[in-house]
Amino acid sequence: MSNADFQLSLFGDTALDGNANLFWGELEGEECDAPGALLPAVEPLVIPQTDFRLAGLRGLAQGWKARARDNIEAIKLVATLEREARNATSEEQVQLSRFTGFGAGELANALFPRANEAYRAGWEKLGADLESCTTEAERSALARSTQYAHYTPETVVHAMWDFMMARGFAGGSVLEPGCGTGLFVASRPEKLEGKIAFTGIEMDPLTARIAAKLYPKQWIRAEDFIRAKLSTGYDLAIGNPPFSNRTVSQAEPRDLKGLSLHDWFLARSINALRPNGIAAFVISRHTLDKTDARARTLIHEEAEFLGAVRLPASTMRADAGTDVVVDIVFFRKREIGEMPGDETWLSCVDIEGTNMGDGALRINAWMEAHPEQVLGFHGWASTAFGMDYTCVARDGQDLADALPEALGRIAPALRFPPVADSRIVRPAKETREEGGDLREGSYFMEGGILHQIVGGQGRVVAIRKGEQKEGIFQKHARIIEAMIPVRDATRAVLRAQFENKPFAGLQASLKRAWLNFTRQFGPINHTKTTTRVDAVTGAESETQRRPNLQTFLDDPDVWPVSSIERYDEETDTAEPGPLFADRVIQAPSEPEIHSVHDALAVCLHEAGRVELPIVAELMGQSEEAVTAELGSSIFLEPSRSSNDRPVWVTSDEYLSGAVRTKLAEAREAAARATSQPLKLSSLILYPTANIMVADETNLMQAKRQSFIARIY
Incomplete structure (x- = not known):
């Protein structure tokens, strides 16, 4: 039987003939085993919902291979839990909590090799295990997330919670963007049990699924924080934003566009x-340290900087597998009309006595004024891009003692405001900006009560009773309640087609929901036409009302729902439209990335310029690695670059135009010992031909391709 035959028999009847028995038995065209002897009923395993809580340390495995095994076991376990449609036991939650992602360099490089390359020697079995328990799309998402999947040490997390509790935090709504598996909510103090409503937003689907099993009572949103719709009523925002300098160019609010992803997370959370x-x-x-103060200025317009603690570069090594200098920062959002306070933190200063011939170390002015908040020594370190700042740990310093002491010096008089009466909680269904079931304005049912998303929160819809004048009419409420399953089924079919997943069963669900609605209230597009005759002129005028659609008009999906049926206005009848039987949208084709040059092409298409963080993310590699592999395909533009923000361009762009000036600028920058590789040795200027190319052997090829840059 062809797909067409199957779909015709599946969706052949309409609301007009009333024959819906098809949908309550077996579907024609489906294979079904002959009925056999009845097996004794098996009681399903019922495990109550319990949010995981970490009292001490997770007990992470020693060694990166052991960490990889724990990650893979967690991935297998969450698939089992979903397949069995149950909550995790407390023992299983402990196992899930040991998922640390693949952001550590050893894991990323060993388990996510470049295209057509083998796994690193000794890691083949682990690589095969990872392939066996994940889809290609899931592995691609994990590879992309290796750029960001660096988890915070428990010592730091517990110290931050102690800071909150010492200043009177008693619960409320808590936001963590880029939550990973939710280490911050796991480490909540026991006194806060049942007193916080946690919203965790995580882009990697696998990681979000694990977090959802760890905290079934909390709102784990599997989506991109950049596209997430947020309420503005959180009491606390806490976390560890992704360490990426990728520029955010397409997001709201508009005044934050152009910030690095890292800074954008911080500003958007505030x-x-x-x-x-x-x-x-x-x-x-x-x-805090970069010369470009735009991010700090934008944050300062809205919030008061309370203080910070700078940690040694070695702090993240054991958990994240990276040496990076991090700051723990605290802000208080100002009240409307409150004037900004201390502006010291907006500027940067040189550290005296650190000029080794290439300029002095430069840090935030607040850090320079509060040396006691730096838990180490300022110094130089050799990096892939040359010498750079680092913070070296003091000999014999125990971070478990030094950190709480430093945090205690920050805003000791600060007190959290009283807990708000309402909290930001998870609605009945997942709410996502793209592809989810609910959005701003969406109706939904929870506990048999009609709700609507208003300001990012689910609110009960008032319904008139008796002589009441507030709220909507009861009949309108019944229409909305019957329309909700139609909307959900419509979105489910469209989403499945967009994601290239099976959708025939979803079309059957759509048909059932549509039939249920039309039997009660007629066609979705039911139209009432009223004709009026002007008493003076005798002219006729028509007025049309669509009572079913008008009742649902506040829902953002009203028009997609209205389009699913073929409506005949003359007979006031309807029949299923193409969505009930056919594919109406094609899944977008994912770009195939087999090399770093493919990744560069995708980056140029999406961003319109060279963005190494995007290329690195697509490849699942470091920026240093993709820079080296791209070779002379890209060049650093010294005149537009700074130490904080290098600007890269394609070779086509760099090797054209005023190339004499560019060569002079490159030589001048190289003489200043810039920390970025300029690839100066690959540039050759041909004065007689007025051209500059990447190397001499490509001279003739450059001429043939009109790649020559003429100087005027």
Whole structure:
């Protein structure tokens, strides 16, 4: 039987003939085993919902291979839990909590090799295990997330919670963007049990699924934080934003466009706080130290900088497998009309006595004024891009003792405001900006009561009773309640087609929901036409009303729902439209990335310029690695670059135009010993021909391709 035959028999009847028995028995065209002897009923395993709580340390395995095994076992376990449609036991939650992602360099390089390359020697079995328990799409998402999947040490997390509790935090709505598996909510103090409503947003689907099993009572949103719709009533925003300098160019609010992804996370989280709400984040030291103060200025317009602690570069090594200088920062969102306070943290200063001939070390002015908040020594370190700043741990210093002491010096008089009466909680169904079931304005049912998403929160819809004048009419409420399953089924079919997943069963569900609605209220597009005759002129005028659609008009999906049926206005009848039987949208084709040059092409298409963080993310490699592999395909533009923000361009762009000037600028920058590789040795200028190419052997090829840059 062809797909067409199957779909015709499946969706052949309409609301007009009333024959819906098809949908309550077996579907024609489906294979079904002959009925056999009945087996004794098996009681399903019922495990109550319990949020995981970490009292001490997770007990992470020693060695990167052991960490990889724990990650893979967690992935297998979450698949089992989903297949069995049950909650995790407390023992299983402990196992899930040991998922640390693949951000550590050893894991990323060993388990996510480049295209057509083998796994690193000794890692073949682990690589095969990872392939066996994940789809290609899941592995691609994990590879992309290796750029960001660096988890915060428990010592730091517990110290941050102690800071909150010492300043009177008693619960409320808590936001963590880029939550990973939710280490911050796992480490919540026992006194806060049942007193916080946690919203965790995580882009990697696998990691979000694990977090959802760890905290079934909390709102884990599997989506991109950049596209997430947020309420502005959070009491606390806390976390560790992704360490990426990728520029955010397409997001709301508009005034944050152009910030690095890392800074954008921080600024957007502060924006979501209520007045006097607190933000507590572990961030890269570059947010405070970089010369470009735009991010700091934007944050300062909305929030008061309370203080910070700078940690040694070695702090993240054991958990994240990386040496990076991080700051723990705290902000308080100002009340409306409150004037900004101390502006010291907006500027940067040189550290005296650190000029080794290439300029002095430069740090945030607040850090320079509060040396006691730096848990180490300022110094130079050799990096892939040359010499750079680092913070070296003091000999014999125990971070478990030094960190709480330093945190205690920050805003000791600060007190959290009283807990708000309402909290930001998970609605009945997942809410996502793209592809989810609910959005701003969406109706949904919870506990048999009609709700609507308003301001990012689910609110009960008032329904008139008796002589009441507030709320919507009861009949309108019944129409909305019957329309909700139609909307959900419509979105489910469209989403499955968009994601190239099976959708025939979803079309059957759509047909059932549509039939249920039309039997009660007629066609979705039911139209009433009223003709009026002007008493003076005798002219006729028509007025049309669509009572079913008008009742549902506040829902953002009203028009997609209205389009699913073929409506005949003359007979006021309808029949199923193409969505009930056919594919109406094609899944977008994912770009195939087999090399770093493919990744560069995708980056140029999406961003319109060379963005090494995007290329690195697509390849699942470091920026240093993709820079080296791209070779002379890209060049650093010294005149537009700074130490904080290098600007790369394609070779086509760089080797054209005023190339004499560019060569002079490159030589001048090289003489200043810039920290970025300039590839100066590969540039050759031909004065007689007025051209500059990447190397001499490509001279003739450049001429043939009109690649020559003429100088005027």
